[in-house]
Amino acid sequence: MREALKVLAAKGLVTSRRRIGTSVLPRASWNLLDPDVLAWHTPETIRKDFLDDLIELRHAIEPTAAALAARRIDPERLARMKAALDGMRDNVDNQPAYLEADADFHAALLAASGNSLFERLSTIIGPILSVSFKLQAEANWRLRIGVEEHAAVYEAIAQGDEQRARDTMEEIVSTAQGTIERILRSRLKPAE
Numbered sequence: 001m002r003e004a005l006k007v008l009a010a011k012g013l014v015t016s017r018r019r020i021g022t023s024v025l026p027r028a029s030w031n032l033l034d035p036d037v038l039a040w041h042t043p044e045t046i047r048k049d050f051l052d053d054l055i056e057l058r059h060a061i062e063p064t065a066a067a068l069a070a071r072r073i074d075p076e077r078l079a080r081m082k083a084a085l086d087g088m089r090d091n092v093d094n095q096p097a098y099l100e101a102d103a104d105f106h107a108a109l110l111a112a113s114g115n116s117l118f119e120r121l122s123t124i125i126g127p128i129l130s131v132s133f134k135l136q137a138e139a140n141w142r143l144r145i146g147v148e149e150h151a152a153v154y155e156a157i158a159q160g161d162e163q164r165a166r167d168t169m170e171e172i173v174s175t176a177q178g179t180i181e182r183i184l185r186s187r188l189k190p191a192e
Helices: 002-010 035-039 048-071 075-090 095-112 116-137 143-158 162-188
Strands: 014-017 021-024
Touching: 002 014, 048 075, 048 095, 048 116, 048 143, 048 162, 075 095, 075 143, 095 116, 095 143, 116 162, 143 162
Parallel strands: none
Antiparallel strands: 014 021
8 A cells, every 4th residue: 555655656646754644646746747647547437637638749749740740751760650551541440459550550650750859749649649649539439430531641752742641640540539529528418
């Protein structure tokens, strides 16, 4: 129990004081960039403002990462993206495996940017992307269309077309945003 509380305290979730006890800290104190804290979010418990923040982060980073990847084509990193894309394509009938491959694609995209800080963000963004993807899957997210969209990003990068890579990645993030907003609206509808 003591070790578990130390872990939670290190992640900013709780504080322990002698003779007072342990208390949960306000959400503003949590280390929301910690991969474990991100992974502990589930589709049912994730807050709308947090999803909004995630979409803003994705809009700010992923299209730029795609453009940089097209500018700095690296065969090894491109192969990693292709492997993830193939994983998505091969698993359109296996949602958990598809979602894992989708998260791998986004991590490979950040790595392909050639920006070491973007690449490090994949460990931060990856777990919450997985939660976001699971949420999108609730809307009978069309996995085959997702493959086509990601393939378009991959092709633009492989061809060194920075603008098309940026624009296509922006479309993917915008589609995710719309899907998430629809799901959250449907959750707020009163029961009939």
